[in-house]
Amino acid sequence: MTLLTHELRLLLRSRMALLALLLVALLAIASVAAGMTEVARQRAVIARIQPKQAQDIAAVAQWAGKTQDPGNAAYYSFHATWDAPAPLAFVALGLRDVAPYILRVRALGLEAQLYDGEAFNPELALPGRFDFAFVLVYLTPLFVIALIHDLVSGEREAGRLRMLDALAGSGRHLWARRVLLRGGLLFLTLALPVSIGASLSHVPLLPLLAVLGLVALYLAFWIGVTLLVGRLRWSSVTNAATLAGLWLLLTLLLPTIAHVAINRAIPVGQGVELTLAQREAVNRAWDIPREQTMQAFYAGHPEWKDSPPLGHAFHWKWYFAFHQVGDESVAPKANAYRHGIEARDAAARSVGWLLPSVGVQALLARLADTDMQAQLAYQDRIRAFHTRLRNYYYAYLFTDKPFGQVDFEGAPRFDDM
Amino acid sequence: MRAITLIARDELRLMRRNRVAVIAFALLVLLTLAAALISWSHQSGIAETRTRFQAQAAEAFEAQPDRHPHRMAHFGNFIFRPLPPLAAFDPGVDAFTGNSIFLEGHRQNSANFGDVRQSSLLVRFGQLTPAFVLQVIAPLLLIFLGYGAVARERERGTLRQMLVQGVSARALVMGKLLALALVAALVGLPALIAFLLIAGQPGALAGPMAVIALGYGAYLALWSIIVILVSALVRRGRDALLALLALWAVLVILLPRVAPDIAAQAHSLPTRLETDIAIQQDLHRLGDAHNPDDPFFNAFKQKVLRRYGVDKVEDLPVNYNGLLAVEGEKLTSGLFDHYADRSFAIQQAQSRLTDGFGIISPAISLRQLSMAAAGTDLAGHRRFLAQAEAYRFAMVQHLNQLQADAVSYADDKAKDAGADQRKRISADHWQSIPQFRFIAPTAGDLVTASLPGLGLLLAWLALALLALLPVARHLQKARP
Numbered sequence: 090m091t092l093l094t095h096e097l098r099l100l101l102r103s104r105m106a107l108l109a110l111l112l113v114a115l116l117a118i119a120s121v122a123a124g125m126t127e128v129a130r131q132r133a134v135i136a137r138i139q140p141k142q143a144q145d146i147a148a149v150a151q152w153a154g155k156t157q158d159p160g161n162a163a164y165y166s167f168h169a170t171w172d173a174p175a176p177l178a179f180v181a182l183g184l185r186d187v188a189p190y191i192l193r194v195r196a197l198g199l200e201a202q203l204y205d206g207e208a209f210n211p212e213l214a215l216p217g218r219f220d221f222a223f224v225l226v227y228l229t230p231l232f233v234i235a236l237i238h239d240l241v242s243g244e245r246e247a248g249r250l251r252m253l254d255a256l257a258g259s260g261r262h263l264w265a266r267r268v269l270l271r272g273g274l275l276f277l278t279l280a281l282p283v284s285i286g287a288s289l290s291h292v293p294l295l296p297l298l299a300v301l302g303l304v305a306l307y308l309a310f311w312i313g314v315t316l317l318v319g320r321l322r323w324s325s326v327t328n329a330a331t332l333a334g335l336w337l338l339l340t341l342l343l344p345t346i347a348h349v350a351i352n353r354a355i356p357v358g359q360g361v362e363l364t365l366a367q368r369e370a371v372n373r374a375w376d377i378p379r380e381q382t383m384q385a386f387y388a389g390h391p392e393w394k395d396s397p398p399l400g401h402a403f404h405w406k407w408y409f410a411f412h413q414v415g416d417e418s419v420a421p422k423a424n425a426y427r428h429g430i431e432a433r434d435a436a437a438r439s440v441g442w443l444l445p446s447v448g449v450q451a452l453l454a455r456l457a458d459t460d461m462q463a464q465l466a467y468q469d470r471i472r473a474f475h476t477r478l479r480n481y482y483y484a485y486l487f488t489d490k491p492f493g494q495v496d497f498e499g500a501p502r503f504d505d506m
Numbered sequence: 507m508r509a510i511t512l513i514a515r516d517e518l519r520l521m522r523r524n525r526v527a528v529i530a531f532a533l534l535v536l537l538t539l540a541a542a543l544i545s546w547s548h549q550s551g552i553a554e555t556r557t558r559f560q561a562q563a564a565e566a567f568e569a570q571p572d573r574h575p576h577r578m579a580h581f582g583n584f585i586f587r588p589l590p591p592l593a594a595f596d597p598g599v600d601a602f603t604g605n606s607i608f609l610e611g612h613r614q615n616s617a618n619f620g621d622v623r624q625s626s627l628l629v630r631f632g633q634l635t636p637a638f639v640l641q642v643i644a645p646l647l648l649i650f651l652g653y654g655a656v657a658r659e660r661e662r663g664t665l666r667q668m669l670v671q672g673v674s675a676r677a678l679v680m681g682k683l684l685a686l687a688l689v690a691a692l693v694g695l696p697a698l699i700a701f702l703l704i705a706g707q708p709g710a711l712a713g714p715m716a717v718i719a720l721g722y723g724a725y726l727a728l729w730s731i732i733v734i735l736v737s738a739l740v741r742r743g744r745d746a747l748l749a750l751l752a753l754w755a756v757l758v759i760l761l762p763r764v765a766p767d768i769a770a771q772a773h774s775l776p777t778r779l780e781t782d783i784a785i786q787q788d789l790h791r792l793g794d795a796h797n798p799d800d801p802f803f804n805a806f807k808q809k810v811l812r813r814y815g816v817d818k819v820e821d822l823p824v825n826y827n828g829l830l831a832v833e834g835e836k837l838t839s840g841l842f843d844h845y846a847d848r849s850f851a852i853q854q855a856q857s858r859l860t861d862g863f864g865i866i867s868p869a870i871s872l873r874q875l876s877m878a879a880a881g882t883d884l885a886g887h888r889r890f891l892a893q894a895e896a897y898r899f900a901m902v903q904h905l906n907q908l909q910a911d912a913v914s915y916a917d918d919k920a921k922d923a924g925a926d927q928r929k930r931i932s933a934d935h936w937q938s939i940p941q942f943r944f945i946a947p948t949a950g951d952l953v954t955a956s957l958p959g960l961g962l963l964l965a966w967l968a969l970a971l972l973a974l975l976p977v978a979r980h981l982q983k984a985r986p
Contacts, residue, residue: 105748116760119764123764123767126771127767127770127771130771130774134777137780138777138779138780141779141780141783142779142783144783145783145786145787148786148787148790152794152797167782169779183627184622184623184627187602187620187622187623188623189778191777191778191779192779193778193779193782201608204618204619204623205615205616205618205778206604206616206617206618206620206623207616207777207778208616208775208776208777208778208781208849209775210766210769210770210775210853210856210857210884211599211602211603211620211884211887212599212766212853212856212857212860212877212883212884213766213769213770213856213857213860214599214602214622214766215598215599215602215766216762216763216766217630217763218763218766218767219760219763219764219766219767223763227759228755228759228760231751231752231755235748235751235752239744325744326654326743326744326747327526329744329747329748329751330526330650330747333646333650333751334530334650337643337646340631341631341632341642341643342537342634342643344628344631344632345628345631345632345633345634345638346634347628348625348626348628348629348631348633348634349544349548349633349634351625351626351628352548352625357624360618360619360624361559361584361586361606361619362559364584364606364608364619365559365562365563365566365584368566368581368582368584368608369566372570372577372580372581375573375577376571376573401921401922401923401925402921403921426624429624430624433624433625433626434626434627436626437626437627437628438626440628446631447627447628447631450627450630450631451627454627460627461626461627464623
């Protein structure tokens with residue numbers, strides 16, 4: 090123990106080591122703070138929209154309630170959905186800056202609504218966010234390299250190596266002690282801010298332990314690489330240059346090359362193809378006999394087939410039926426589009442087995458529930474909600490039941506999900 | 507002068523002998539060429555798909571049968587953002603903005619299907635383009651090749667020898683700088699070749715290309731100076747290397763990420779939901795189309811009746827519903843423009859704040875210059891959105907006018923069995939609507955937009971050059 094405190098004193102006496110550790114601590118604290126601010130902002134936005142949404146529905150209810158027409162109610166009522174950030178989201182903001190976390194839908198065709206984007210400044214999204222995942226994946230290896238690359242070579246260059254090796258007893262464990270000390274201090278400077286952030290965000294213990302485990306593993310990987318390069322008995326400068334080159338390769342170059350390769354290998358049937366087909370299907374309904382649409386609709390939804398036949402005049406149930414038939418006709422395309430995205434995501438995650446940088450980024454985003462899977466899960470929740478919306482309005486439309494002001498309050502709400 | 511070239515030649519010979527340096531240099535050249543090829547084929551692939559979809563959408567629009575004009579306003583049209591020719595060099599925000607937009611009556615849709623939402627997480631690690639290689643990786647190579655240039659002489663004691671032999675410190679520094687600058691020029695060469703390839707494409711403009719070449723030249727020259735400066739200031743080579751790596755990590759990797767975070771917190775953007783609701787409320791305030799006694803629409807009706815000198819809308823020579831649609835579209839579109847301007851003003855403030863960080867990070871200045879000159883920045887996206895909205899308005903108003911002129915009011919109101927057929931007008935009308943043509947920015951627009959970044963970069967360059975003087979003086983003192 091006294092040896093360890095002695096080593097600690099030695100380490101901290103080096104101005105560069107102290108500076109490096111302080112910088113890591115500062116960056117980790119800043120990134121956790123930035124992540125938590127962003128998550129808090131997103132939560133505030135979600136809270137802020139609720140009264141506005143209620144006001145909007147009330148305004149629609151005021152005039153559409155008077156008409157008692159369920160078609161007006163269904164057509165003019167937009168319903169809010171939202172994807173609240175998970176407690177751990179501050180660690181890795183993932184896709185949450187470019188994919189919407191609030192989306193309004195109405196009971197019309199969903200495929201024309203599901204892929205709408207949120208307003209965001211693309212120039213801000215371009216470089217990626219400053220979050221803990223960034224500090225860990227990109228910056229921490231640089232500090233590992235700075236602190237450990239000259240562990241042995243530095244002593245050799247200072248002419249102390251022979252003496253240190255000759256020291257009885259302490260010599261054998263000297264290097265292990267020094268590595269553990271440096272690794273341990275790095276781990277602490279990273280783990281403390283993230284643990285404090287997690288406890289403030291009410292993150293359960295298990296996910297937090299998983300994050301800390303990832304931090305430890307990633308540190309261990311880079312320390313291992315640094316020690317391996319150090320065994321080659323090169324000079325400190327060559328060690329530093331080689332390690333910086335490796336860092337560049339593993340965190341910047343190979344992931345970008347893998348990105349190009351994956352997008353090449355797995356073409357995603359462009360989402361726009363799907364929308365074009367859906368629009369064709371929906372608008373064709375105006376040109377074909379209306380009975381044809383109704384038959385197609387009733388075939389899939391026999392529960393409404395006893396609805397009275399259509400007259401000459403426009404009827405909303407036909408309008409909503411052809412929107413649903415339009416959605417159903419492009420369901421295979423929608424599935425293919427989604428599978429393509431999932432395949433790309435899976436391929437990127439398997440790249441993570443080869444590239445620790447990618448692996449850690451992917452796992453952190455998974456733990457934080459901010460990755461592509463989280464996005465798709467949100468889309469699934471919207472789909473389920475949309476189905477409930479449709480069924481709610483259909484119950485009025487297909488039985489010609491008047492839709493009064495109170496019925497607006499009975500509409501499904503996203504938070505009931 | 508002779509001393510400078512001699513020193514430069516000597517330094518270059520040393521670099522040539524350093525096998526690691528030669529390999530690193532060769533790798534970077536290969537990487538630039540590979541990035542240029544990949545990026546070019548990627549961008550032409552995107553351009554090809556977008557052109558194909560654009561043709562398909564236009565064909566579908568024109569192939570629509572006889573319809574009520576308002577049905578066509580809702581059938582709408584898809585338009586695709588064409589890529590500027592320089593996007594193969596610097597795609598900028600292209601992957602982050604949607605690349606298609608659906609245009610329809612009284613609704614402003616967002617651009618969607620951006621690549622970032624249909625690619626894996628790897629897209630966030632950066633894209634392999636010539637711009638990325640030059641902005642991020644080339645400085646790193648210069649650091650590795652040049653960190654020891656002056657520090658090495660000092661460490662080995664040769665610096666003192668040279669000074670004693672009458673070589674001035676200034677000549678030494680300039681010679682080392684000349685050598686590194688030559689390497690930097692060679693680093694930039696493959697990108698220049700890629701650039702020439704792009705120049706062969708139609709639509710590539712000379713002015714912006716010259717600005718980009720100048721900007722990247724200044725950037726690489728700046729890094730050469732920074733490397734030599736640090737190498738001359740620091741006592742040992744390894745300290746120079748670590749200091750330069752730290753500088754690079756902060757200027758090129760860290761600051762470009764921190765700046766947007768600060769900008770996003772400083773200027774918050776309203777969500778689409780809030781904007782949509784606000785537009786609805788404003789519309790309601792202006793005039794309520796659902797209310798038969800609404801003052802705004804009543805006044806409009808009176809005005810129309812007066813203009814045609816009739817008492818009832820049924821007596822109008824045109825279809826009143828069509829006129830209402832024209833007026834309503836004017837109202838909603840005015841609001842769309844208002845809110846879009848507001849959102850864009852906020853985004854612009856965010857971007858300007860981010861660009862301001864170019865004062866402390868030349869990488870940010872270069873990125874701004876590069877995207878602006880390539881036409882792939884936020885302003886480039888905005889240019890597309892503005893033209894798309896103008897096209898949408900013209901198309902919808904044309905259809906609304908058709909409803910006023912070609913569909914009779916009586917038919918429009920009728921609900922009998924044959925009414926649906928009588929409301930339809932000939933499909934020839936859709937075919938005569940002109941297709942969307944993107945008007946590309948002029949060379950002058952692009953160059954002007956890139957000036958702030960270029961100005962900051964040149965200021966950095968001038969400052970770094972000035973800093974060389976005291977450093978040379980400081981070195982001179984090393985003489986005993």
